[in-house]
Amino acid sequence: MQAKTAGANRMIIGIVLAVLTFWLFAQSMVNIIPAVQEDLGVSLGTLNIAISLTSLFSGLFIVAAGGISDKIGRKKSTYIGLIFSIVGCLLIIVSQNATLLIIGRIVQGLSAACIMPATIALVKSSFKDEDRQRALSYWSFGSWGGGGSTALIGGAIATYFGWRWIFVVSIGVALLAMYLLKEIPESKAEEASKQKFDFVGFVLFVFIMLVINMIVTRGQDFGWTSPLTLGLIGGAIALIITFFLVERRKTNQFIDFSLFKTQAYSGAVVSNFMQNGIAATVVVANTYVQLARGFTSFQTGLLTVGNVIAVVVMIRVGEKMLQKMGARKPMIASVFISTIGISMTALTFLPDVAYIIVVFVGFLIAGIGIGMYATPSTDTAVVNIADDKVGVASGIYKMSSSLGFSFGIAISTAVYGVMVSVTNMHIAATAGIMINLLFAIPALLYIHKTIKPEEGLVHEPTSSKVVHAQ
Template identity: 50%
Template sequence: MAQKTKQQEAFKPGTQLIAAIILSILTYWLFAQSFLNIAPHVQKDYHIDMSVVNIAVSLTSLFTGIFIVVAGGLADKLGRVKMTRIGIYLGILGSISVIVSGIPALLILGRVLQGLSAACLMPATIALINQFYEGEERQKALSYWSFGSYGGTGVASFFAGLVATFFGWKWIFVLSIILSIVALYLFRNVPESKEPGAKNIKFDVVGIAIFLVMMLSINVVTTQGTRMGWTNPITLTLDAIFVISIFVFYFFEKQKHQPFIDFSVFSNKTYIGTVSANFLLNTVIGTLALFNIYAQAGLGFSGLKAGFVTITYLIGSLAMIRVGERYLQRKGPRFPMMAGPISIAIGIAIISLVFLPDVVYIITSVIGFLFVGLGLGFFATPVLDTALSSVPSEKVGVASGIIKMSSTLGAAFGIAILTTVYSSMVANHSPESAATTAFIVGAVIMLCAFLASFVTIPKGKMEKK
């Protein structure tokens, strides 16, 4: 572990730092993500075409996915507290841009700023937890981080509907600004944390530029491929750019004395397995997206009614986060990282029983989403702690960025894969057959996540590098 400064040694983080971190990440997981559920309200106020609103919806996740590793690397070099504050400021500016006027350009700018804010906040806050908490206290802090992320995104749709209905959708972002200011106040006495010798490190501008091209191409493909068409010339061109940029980036960075991404991070089999398992497990978001599509198209549900069926996903995940943490403390991460995907696979298999009578299917789906939530919650803290334990402390920012980028890309790929399977089949088969096949594909991916953990995660407790 990196040596602490006198200020860091004297600092007692306690609950104040945890509260500050939770409030800061809620600006994305709860408030920025609420935008997905208020699109009609936004369209009405802005008097714009729905296609523009849909662009605004997707921009935040797109910019988060593109810049999160860059921001994690900058956090290691410039300072994790500094990057956290920058993230909060960007979130405040993004919220102001969204609500201050009816100008579409400011709406788009606001959503971009919210994406950049999340990219700064996620790796920097995880790195701060790694810096100021050790052992079981770090694992507990990571559980609270998971509460803020999984809990925030799970409540987002209901929160958005409630505020938009009774107060107006702009109040969502007014509340985000207020909580962001509170978070800044709570961060006021937190000492800086960054990689020793950071002043002497030069920024790898070319490496960052190549990486951004690589991430932009794959993010556009995964988020827009279904809409544009997978054989569309633009999609195929972006695929080619992504593949070429991988090779260019790798060979360019290997020759750099101070590369943007130190590939020694990937020399650890456990870290590679953790990133792979996390990527595969987060494709489960595709199951939630597909269920909402099928429930509304095949069962005639409203979006709200479909959301109520999936509420057990939230309940299960929140209930199991601390359980996963305690098991991690006693026996290590291997069993939770294997059992989580198996539980999710069972849940998806139950949800795939679309041939059952409607009432019975709703009941089984509620049970299925409970299994999905239980598995996700059990997996959450062990995967974060294992990622942090597998890399040196001075590289934890970029490593955190990579692990969270794998979450973002996993979710995007999950949505792309399952919805593509469903839409390609539904033209020639019944919605029931198409949905069942797509759900089974999702369950198979979970089994791949199990295998990744089984092969790479060691038995017993892990010691921090």
């Protein structure tokens, strides 16, 4: 049933706030590395692990959480995620060493795993056609817009109140989201699957991701040619082969590979992973500006003002482009534009004033691309999915966001760390930032291959259109 206007607006605000607990506040860690390092006295390598763990654990558990939300209810799953968010923030606030910080970051990852697929499914169950695309645009304000705002808002809070206050504010936002969502009707699959959960596939997948993440984040410390690193690489390959051999024989796969038979869904998921990988390399630019150019967290955040505005504006523009020209064109354009923007921050040979201007413009251009991508990609991922699989399908889609961001951070910071040990900080930052090309080129090719030009087009009035099952 179509959500009534007042209830719909309340629901959208609550959902956006829930999404912000991860994409704005939890992700603020990418801009406060020097402050946290000085306060807790932990190594840069440990901090990089703590930063990437939230996205990693979100990616590890988000598919399972999406499937669970189909069964127990998407509203209930959102509430569970918000409770996890509060607990994770409390652990980080009271942390005096790396242990509680890392545990808190893991709990925040579990929070995101519950919230992301459940809120997308709530949107699909409550809105139709153009209204669904509009609601997904506002959902994207919380995800991509929140991610774009994290450096500015998190940096301002960290600079003037202390970095721990970021997570105090996040608790308040989570409580407000719970209040706004309390009257929202529950949504769940009418005929939930009775198949048992694939624990074997889940465990294999967790080990694969953990081993790969350890290789990327600790390979430099272990030594890239050391027996331990080579053993981890061999173990990762063996686990991946085992995973596919085991899963292909099952009907209750942990990752439902049948969803990828829909090329548009496949294109949305893979490109979403790559686009988040591109965006994640900004952590190197933020760190470089503070360490090499002497900026505070807040000053670094000010450089992203244009990015925030561009993301927010272009999300609705992307929605209109989707309706008028389909999903493929804006998705291809967005990846190309965001790559150009992020790459501009790699021009570290420029003097201070010129570099800062280039960084500001680069962040703004990247925001245009990211905002343009959000709604076409999200709508493409959910529009063709049946009711009983929308939670798990949304989980896989958001898993690609979290893992893309996690591996983007891990790979770019690893390259930066390796290079800074053998050369100067300027060259190291350039190398770390340009890692975004490893994500951009496959994304462009895959979108062109899998997304049909007519995907997402809106021709008829809403009242005359066939509504997808939900």
